[in-house]
Amino acid sequence: MGRVISVLVPLGIIAFVGVGGVIALSAVKPAPEKAEEARAGLNVFAEPIRRGDLTLVVESQGEVKPRREIIVAPQISGRISYVSPDFIDGGFINRGQLLVRVEAADYELAVVRAQSSVASAEQALAREEAEAELARQDIQDLGITDASPLARREPQLAEARAALESAKAQLKDAQLALDRTAVYAPFAGRVRERNVDIGQVVAVGQSLGQIFANDVVEVAMPLKDAEMGRLGLPLAFSASANNPGPDVTFRATVGGIEREWHGQVVRTAAAVNSQTRQINVIAELQDPYGAGADGDAPMAPGLFVNATIQGETIEDVLIAPRGALRGDDRLFVGLPEEGKLSIRQVDLIYSDPDGAYVSSGVEAGELAITSPIQAPFDGMSITVMQRMEDGTIKIHEPKPTDDASTSDEPAALVSNTGEGVAQ
Known part of the structure; x- marks a missing residue:
């Protein structure tokens, strides 16, 4: 028994000291600070x-095309004797410049023959007029009052006059054919392609090349009905001095540089596209190779440009x-x-x-x-x-x-x- 007591007493003392220490530490421990509650919120x-003010804009795009472009073709046939050095792909041409000439020898001979026919017809008419005058005098001297038109030589005189007019018409036709041996540029512009050279024999209507005017280019831009309304454009719009069209800014990358040109809407297309249900708005740029160019970059035909159309301003x-x-x-x-x-x-x-x-x-x-x-x-x-x-x-x-x-x-x-x- 004494041995058990000697073991329990030290254990009791240790337990008492441990519990007392815990109680003492708890008593002197400072109270934890109360953290401020974080406010909930995203x-x-x-x-x-x-x-501010709002300027309504519409974005679209389209291909640049010349307003005037034609195929150069002769109105007569023959062998090409001259081609202008400017009549080449990419060449600049002036209005009235000679582009191509067809050999004129055959047509010059035709003019001479027609002139001869005119002279013969004039001589025949003069002779018939003299004979008609003689017939008139004879009828008057004989006192005949009911002479027939044939006796007065009226049909013969009319025939001679008609023959002269026909000869003059043939002369004009020969002269016109001779004039058409030279093909001139109807406007100033550029050459898209050339299909002819010296010595080639061409027929009437054969394509000699293609040229376009460089004074104005156009871009047809498809728009939806809502976009038309945003711009305030009716379906049948045509710009005038009192009712100008909206301004348009064209953009495209040329030579690795973003370029910009400024034009104006001039009209709308005649009909709505039956497949897309959109209508084309046509904008023009004046003098694309001169004052309208962006530095050294013209808005050349064939470019595909993005367009920003300026609408009305809401304040x-x-x-x-x-x-x-x-x-x-x-x-x-x-x-x-x-x-x-x-x-x-x-x-x-x-x-x-x-x-x-x-x-x-x-x-x-x-x-x-x-x-x-x-x-x-x-x-x-x-x-x-x-x-x-x-x-x-x-x-x-x-x-x-x-x-x-x-x-x-x-x-x-x-x-x-x-x-x-x-x-």
Whole structure:
């Protein structure tokens, strides 16, 4: 028994000291600080809504084509005796410039023969007029009052006059054929292709080449009905001095450089395309190789260009960031003082990559949310953050609702890296 007591007593002392130590440490342990409860709310970025003017634009595209382009063809046949050195692919030509000449010897002989025929007809007419005058005198001297037209030689005189007119017509025809041995350019422009050379025999209507005028080029741009309405263009539009068409900016890459030209809408096509249900709007650029060129880059036929058509200007509209538009008629607006989300129905006028333009539903200065939000609802708790012009991020802290809290702390500013932003 004494041996058991000698073992239990030390164990009891150790247990007492251990329990007493735990109690003592618990008594002197400082109370844990109560952490401030983090405010629930989704962090979202927002941008302010502003007022401004809206210029409606329509994007389209099309191929550049010359307004006038023809196939050069002779009106007579023969052997080519001359070809202008400018009548080559890519050559510049002037109005009235000789392009091609056909050998004229045969046609010169035809003119001589026709002149001879005219002289013979004139001599025959003169002789017939003299004989008709003699016949008239004879009838008068004989006192005949009922002489026939044949006796008065009236049919013979008419025949001689007709023969002279026919000979003169043949002379004109021969002279016209001789004139047509030379083919002239009807306008100033450029040569697209040449299909003839000296010594070649050509027939009437055979293609000698193709040329186009370089004073004006056109671009046909397909537009939808809604786009026509945005531009304020009727289906049967034709520009005039009192009713000019919208301005158009053409863009294309030429020589690895983005080029830009400025033209104007001049008319619409005559009919709607039955397959696409679109209508072509035709824009023109004056002097594409001169004043209308972008530096040394003309808007040459064959280029495929993108076009921006300027529509009407609507003044004093509300402009929100394009990323804030949800669907066609909703904007998410952050209420920074309340820390809440407000879903607004708006009247959308137009939207493009630069913004969403609305007429009502929001106010200038309100913050439109651009961040994506899953399962949004009106009154949802959020923390609105705004990126400032200097790259910093402004966190809009909501005003406290507890009356005991009277401190009015300013919104926090953090760096562009987002450090210090509550997640």
